[in-house]
Amino acid sequence: MALSSSASATQSGDTPTTLPRTTTTLRTDVTSTTVRTDVTTTTRPPTTPTTIPPAACKIGDIGPGGGRVFYVSITKINVQRGISKGGRCLEAAPKTWAGTANDPTIGWGCDGTLIGGTSFGIGAGASNTAKIMAGCATSGIAPRRAANSTFGGKSDWFLPSKAELSLMYTNLKSATPSLGGFKPRLYRSSSESGASYAWSQSFYDGSQYSSNKLISHRVRVIRAFG
Numbered sequence: 001m002a003l004s005s006s007a008s009a010t011q012s013g014d015t016p017t018t019l020p021r022t023t024t025t026l027r028t029d030v031t032s033t034t035v036r037t038d039v040t041t042t043t044r045p046p047t048t049p050t051t052i053p054p055a056a057c058k059i060g061d062i063g064p065g066g067g068r069v070f071y072v073s074i075t076k077i078n079v080q081r082g083i084s085k086g087g088r089c090l091e092a093a094p095k096t097w098a099g100t101a102n103d104p105t106i107g108w109g110c111d112g113t114l115i116g117g118t119s120f121g122i123g124a125g126a127s128n129t130a131k132i133m134a135g136c137a138t139s140g141i142a143p144r145r146a147a148n149s150t151f152g153g154k155s156d157w158f159l160p161s162k163a164e165l166s167l168m169y170t171n172l173k174s175a176t177p178s179l180g181g182f183k184p185r186l187y188r189s190s191s192e193s194g195a196s197y198a199w200s201q202s203f204y205d206g207s208q209y210s211s212n213k214l215i216s217h218r219v220r221v222i223r224a225f226g
Contacts (some may be wrong), residue, residue: 055088056226058115059171060179063091065223067150068179070171071164077123078224082145084126084156087224090159092168095181095220097151102181103220106155108132108188109141109212120162125222129158142188146221157221162191162208164222165201173203186217 054189061069071090079086098104116137118128132143146159160168170178184204191199193210200211203218211217 013088014093057089063153063157064225067091068092068172070168078155080126080130083130083158084224087226089226090222090224091180093151093221094225103218105216106219107144107216108198109138110136111196111213122163124161125164126158128161152205157223160222162189162199165189169203169206180192188217188219
């Protein structure tokens, strides 16, 4: 049998393989990003702590009214028109403030009448005293005796609040040595606890009691300055 002089490129039934052509297109529409260099950085200065100037007093000092300092505040307290210009220092008058050898015993006043609005806290004594005087016209009551005092040439005395009276016990009566000449008795505060009751402070053991307004207890007046 004769053979062809050249081999066939494909055999019968075979199909030549054709590879697909891939075209790569380079994008020319890309936008480059510009990094800003004109940004301003703000540096905050360090916070300076607030410095509270020293008060013109310290606990135990003799105040300008002749009493003993029993509390020093970081701000002015006990500002009340007609009663006190206020201050950072609170002083308790001496036991002779009423012209007697010891603190007088006086009633709170207006038993059965709710004055309302008195507070317990430090710095409330002056406003309490003003509220009681406005709501109770009885003469000779503890708040009025306090506000009318001119001991030591000062006319801004008032009846201490419940908390202020407690500080007098802690920082004066209980000090070593004890200061203020307090008797181990109940002392009146300007803080009301009801229509017939007001708070008192024991200068025997530091307890506080709600006692009838008619009962006479010891009274020690205070003032603010500085």
